[in-house]
Amino acid sequence: MKKLALVLCVLLLSACGDSDVQEVRQWMKQVDSQTRPSVKPLQEPKTFVPFAYASADAPDPFSPNKLLAELARARPGGGLQPDTGRRKEFLEGFPLDTMKMVGTLQKGGAMFALLQVDRSVYQVRAGQYLGQNFGQITSITEDAVNVKEVVQDAAGDWVERMSKLELQDSKESTQ
Template sequence: MRRFALLGVCLLLTACSGGEHEDLRQWMADETKDIRGRIPPLPEVKPYEPAPYDAGNLLDPFRSAKIEPEHRKSGGGGMQPDFNRHKEPLESFPLESLKYVGVLLKAKASYAIILADGALHQVKLGNYMGQNFGVITKISESEVALRELIQDPGGEWVERVSTLQLQEKETGK
């Protein structure tokens, strides 16, 4: 019985595979013979030529010696900060965290108003601020100038001039 059922299924399948769709196959062959992809040709590849790089005589950007001193004193005595003097409150803050927010003029003397960690501080010429022994040398309406002492890799103390610019009022808080 199984054999007859299997034989019947095979007979039905072979009957469906007749050549009655030959015209459809011919039409598909005619239509696809003229179809071609339109891909532009590849551009000519130019060989890579590396740029010459000679870094032997350039400064190393990761060395601390790249700090250029504005004024270097040579000799045995040289500049040196006074380690025995009493530190002022603004010397515990990095110079980058201090903001110059105003100037106060009284009795022909200029006082700068410095914002540090949410508190206002009044400073004058000769006061110290920043962590590099920075002494205030000039106070104007637009900036405060400092002379800092930093140590170069050779252990020598060098001067560097830094400024704090007047900060405009912040809006939108």
């Protein structure tokens, strides 16, 4: 049995001879001798002309004084600002998006809006403040409360933004 296994191993190893390898090597030498590489020549480099920067005459672009002067020039008179010294009203403690307009009232020729915050309903009139962005009611109609808010933009400047609380339809069912 051992002899048979040994004979099989010898036969297998003899099959891995060098006959085809010689043909491949000869073909590779032939192709290598016939192939001529073509390389394009490099372009001439561009001539560099140095530039002399005269920074002694120019103002410093990072000077804090220059920045302050530009900011003062951009905002003459200080611009729009909210009245932070004013006593806050109760509805200024709630975000505007938590308020719902649920109706209107008319008393003595003045229009009042009914606003619901959580489960409580409040009467408001034009000129009152509400919301957390210094919002002031500019007008009240049958179906909306118009609010002018004073907010800061990305540059830190105070700008006016108009918002509207529209009348909400009652979706609660009576049971």
